[in-house]
Amino acid sequence: MSTIRQAAVEMLKDVLENKNFFSEVKTKQSQISSQDSAFANMLILTTFRHLVFIKKVLKKFVKKKLPATAVSGQYALFLGTAEILYLNTPDYAVINSYVEITKHLADKYVAGFVNAVLRNICKQKEELKKEETNEFFPPEFFHILNQDYGKKTIQKIQSAAMLEPKLDITVKSDAAHWAEVLGGKLLPSDTIRLENNGKITELSGYADGAWWVQDFAAALAVKALPDIKNKNVLDMCAAPGGKTAQLINKGAKVTALDISAPRLQKLQENLQRLHFEADVVCADALEYIKTYKGTPYDAVLLDAPCSATGTIRRHPELVHIKRLKDVEKQAELQKEILHETPKILKTGGTLIYCTCSISKLEGEKQIAAFLEANPDFKIVPITSEELCGDNYLAEIITEQGFIRTLPQHLADFGGTDSFFVARLKKEA
Template sequence: MPSQRFALPPEVPGLAARRIAADILDGVLHKHRTLDEQLDGAAAHPGLKTLSDRDRALMRRLVATILRRLGTLGHVLSRLLDRGVPTDAPRAQSALLIGAAQILWMDVPDHAAVDLSVRLVQSDRRAAKYAGLVNAVLRRCAREGQPLIEEVKSQTLDVPEWLLARWTAHYGADTAREIAVAIGHEPSLDITVKSDAAQWATRLHGETLPTGTVRTLLQGSVTMLPGFAEGQWWVQDAAAALPARLFGDVAGKTIADLCAAPGGKTAQLAQAGARVTAVDRSVGRMARLRDNLARLALEAATVVGDAAEWHGGSDGGAFDGILIDAPCTSTGTIRRHPDVAWLRQEADIAALAALQKRLLQKAVTLLKPGGTLVYCTCSLEPEEGEQAIAALLGAESAMRRAPIEASEVAGLAEILTAEGDLRTLPCHLPHQDPRLGGLDGFYAARLVKS
């Protein structure tokens, strides 16, 4: 509770960033709040406004590193603590995680990592009694932490057991381990450009992927990068940029983008000349979609509403194409959203699969005969991908699969299934610099209505 905190001297550099990092970690691990809602929008942490760009970047990196390495951190701290992490003072737990993450993986002097974590604990009435413990444990971590990591040599500690078991069952033990390694790396920034990818790759000190996405390791505020304000590109993972291309030539065609916000796929379709209707139930996310389209000087009709209940607009007309980027567990995006690993539960899959079924059934009714349906999810779970499409094809005799050819995905045959669907994995597209490799885990299928 805020009333339990002592006032802190503002002159201690870096302390505010670590205090906000501790609050946000507490939000994820104890209050089940996503990183996105705590970092952006109306519900964002109020203290973010007071941080410099440098401290904000430090805070984000701290939180992401801890969530990516949470299992390993738990192992190390359990070996250094005789009685385990204190459970009666969340701030003591956060301070230990923040200090250990800096010592083990970040370019922060050990003495600074220890000192600031101790100050963090001293500023909280419930946790202050653990200041000596935090000091001693983190000093030991600086001496003994790396050998303790080497001791387990496990790349799978940082994936929840239920998730690793599912990936092992579906993809095999070797691939599951490769996925676990891939999501442990801090990802690149992927952008979709309107034109001349090679020029933008040069300007942004990046490279062009085979699929046309520009990938860069530039950090800092995206809005300050060349070309952003001018509307020349938008942020979009390379895998997320593939489904909208599966319609082929869309110039002049009517396409409904269901569950459209924040609008990367809507922008792709509009840029390619489609007449797009973007549907999403979130008022806030739809406002962001409209802002993105305005910046990009692209046009689309927008509808705020439940796509599963939508009847196709005022004229009730059918569409040449329907794109469903369905709400899902998002387990394919953990490398970009490390909180997903710790917020999702296996029980979530069934409820989301039921919603995906409703969206697919609705899409069939909105599609013209001869029209194309592209269904995708950023999930690695088969219930939300392969099994959802198998069920639809079994129930809807008017729908048939239109297999995706390797030539449509830059010749990357490894990202296609035997049935001709798209299945990208975080370990795909390897690179000698791991930060420049990988894709979000996506599933996509293309169906045609007879």
């Protein structure tokens, strides 16, 4: 157990100091067996979900600023406090493990300090649990949201985003049948929602390629692209291919482009499992557009690289590592790609622009600037009816006809990621 916890200390440090996604950091950790992986996930994700309160607790017990050499001790304290307050690990196990780890990663002096702090937290844990503030967002993340949302909305986002998400899948066909086979709930737009436990690869239909993992909100972008059977569609930032699969499933002839070779490798594996085919191109979207000599596409899907701040339910570390300047940087890149896209889209063609960002800089505001610069493009409003045959999804459609999901939407089913989709038409 203490090997996993030591790996957890190292991973936490890597995420927070190098601003890496936890999922990326985890793939580098060879010490963790697949059996231990579930515990490591739970420990680290719980720590990120409660880190704001954990830091407040530690402030009570750590009065001096720790020297740089004691930094491993600080990460051990984050994880140890999470175990005491949220995972109900026996006190002696928490104290012994993190003291040993700190001896190994720092020195005896820091280990003694970790020992003293964890002992004090154990003594007061019942009172501390009552003081829990359920705050998820540190001030820097609040600052990102504050650009676009009022305090009440941010409060709702925070409460909903802190909850552990379920597992959503998209099926090729016969969603009601698969919902029954897998024991899942059928969401209004035919996504199936499963309890997030067990191995995905062992579920019925996975090996045969009957479905793929895709959040409810992420699946909406392609649903807003009607009548693409036999049409040429460019999926401009395609990997790992969730939306590519949807496009092919709708009968389109798809060119799947992405700048990242390893991510395209993943896309190829996914398409192979699903028995789907696409033209796969590894290129920078900007270069591709500049040198493109073929027939303009009937439709372009731009699922632009973004801050991923809409996925904080699944990636709670993002609230601790993303800053407004990261959002602004991504918005610049999106703008560059988006503003070149008209060159490869035919007149009368449809452009779907989407991001998994909660920031309007990467969504609504990005589209407003694009429309100003490209008056030949018009918004084609998306409706709840076309997404689900009724008005069940009215709460996620904005006045302008964009999709804007927030974590508190779809509350009856357990919430959703935040996502933005705009549908535009290039007119003559």
